[in-house]
Amino acid sequence: MNFDLTEERQMLQDSLRRFLRDKYDTATRNRILESETGFSADIWSALAELGVIGALFTEEQGGFGGKGFDLAVVFEELGRAGVVEPFMDTAVLAGGLIADLGDGAQQEHVEAVIGGALQLAFAHGEPSSRYDLNRVQTTAKAEGDRIVLNGRKAVVVNAEAADMLVVSARESGDVGDEDGISLFLVPADAKGLSIEGYALLAGGRAGEVTLDEVSLPASARLGAAGKAYPVIEARMAAANVALCAETLGAMHTACELTREYLGTRKQFGRAIGSFQALAHRMSDLLIEMEQARSAVINAAGHLEGDRVGRERHVSAAKNLIGRVGRLVAEDSIQMHGGIAMTQEYELAHIAKRIVMADHRFGDTDHHLERFIALASA
Template sequence: MNFEHTEDRRMLADSLNRFIAEQYAFDKRDRIARSAQGFSTEIWQQFAELGVIGALFSEADGGFGGAGFDVAVVFESLGRGLVVEPLLGAVMAGEAISAAGDDAQKAQLADIIGGTTIAAFAHDEPDAHYELARVQTRAERSGNGWVLQGAKAVVPQGEQADLFVVSARSSGAADSEAGISLFLVPAKTPGLSVRGCPAIDGGRVAELTLDGVTLGADALLGAEGQGHTTLERAIGRGVLALCAESLGAMEAAKTATLDYLRTRKQFGTLIGSFQALQHRMADLLLEIEQARSAVINAAAAIDADRLTRERALSAAKFSIGRIGTLVAEESIQMHGGIGMTWELPLAHYAKRLVMIDHQLGDEDHHLQRYIALGKQVAA
């Protein structure tokens, strides 16, 4: 199988990498990430104009990409630049709307692609422990509509979102796959409160409280109680995006570490000439190539049957979690004390690599999930 990118994807990667290098230098990124808003509206609009958001959506949805490798190309570039703009929310919320929405709901994709609507995916809950089906937020019928009651945690860029895709349980036990429904909730809906805080790796996250949020019948995304399949697809796209982002961050950390080994002298000798450091760096390069293979495998499987897709995604997330942490630790170690300083970009890459492991399921969670899915294949 040929895994080389198409000419269009290579052009997209080149233009996006060039834009980030020229317009998203580390000092500017640091100011954006620590700002009260948590991202730059100006940069977000420029991403829309460059077609970066559109590359995440299929032509049927108004974009010009949408395949697994399109998502991987975009997010690898974002990882290289530590970009904090809310593209992850666009990927997951957009996939849910595309997969389950009616024509009126899908019409909102145009505004997401155009950058005028910021969408966020609100599924995680305080006690969910990464379990996809564990949803305690309740959705009860009220006349022709719905009333939502519950809470969602760690929603990236939730404060600035215009539209949320929210999971809620309309029937069944708290950990049952059956009975989960998805809803489109505008940010200004009465009863919805959003409390934000800075994230350790830059940008902002938010907690959502839904206290008697009243929605019309048109807010239901897909069939009542049948949202688990859509939820799995949307989060699967998010997992692929995070894996590719981590790969980009690994590449940046690797490059910075190699440059340091080639220029830093100790006792009058370049430390890159020390055999012990050469061996550690060679091991790291091999691990990063293994991570790249895992991302390629996940991108190729994103539109395959469910078990093939989910096993590839969990395998990639497990690999990325383990290797990303290793890259963060080794890069810091080979830099020495300077590697921990705030002013050096490497420390921020290390934080992001570690935190990606904890988004949408850490390596332990995905290893167990991979094993469980393998048993289903065997059966």
């Protein structure tokens, strides 16, 4: 099988890497992290104009990519540069759900997302749901020709900056049932919607969302009532592929920074990278990186496959990336010494991104258990 990038994907990778190398350094990111929104509107608009968001949607949805390898190419470059802009939440998750389920009028939002004019957030996880996608307690009740939402959503990334939220709520069934979950488009200024925001350790911002008698027209529902779970699961698989690729890119940067440091830092008149113990540790990291890259390629290649195969390969990749990522982050910091912990140095941010990625969308233990369950399905 040929794993070389197509000409179009190679061009996308080259242009994105060149843009981020010129425009996205450590000082720029630190200024973004200190801002109220947690991302740069200028960077967002420039990357949208470059076609980065369009690469995350299929041609039928108004983009020019949307496959597993398109996501992997884009997010690996975003991970290399430590980009904190909410591509995952606006495009892959919330935007992707609208593209998958939206009617004609709702599809217009996808065009706005691709153009960089609309910010979205996906409000699905709840305080008691942990990593279980089917555990939804937020309720949606019909009252005449309106639907009323009540409940709480936890760690909703990009919630404060979002113009609109895609909110999951249960229309029928018991907590934990896959059937009965629906998705709704909720404007950020909807009456009864409140957001308590905070900064995230790995960059960007999130919020705790409360829905108190939020009244919506029936036209706010995405797709058929109570049938959203399979689409949510598929979108979360795409998000996991993107997150694995992003973490792979971050690991590459961590290894490159470490290799450069070992070649310049001297002790006893020699570069410390010439010491056998450190050279062996660096070699081990590079070997683990190759395994991680293979896992990302495998998951991306199965993203459009059958449900069991897709989820099994995604969980395998997420488990491996979590384990290798922790090793890369810890060893990179140890081989750097104290400088690796300073915010002004690139590795400080990159290492945090790598470690915290394991806790989003399911950690190593969760995906190991899930892989075992799927393997016997």
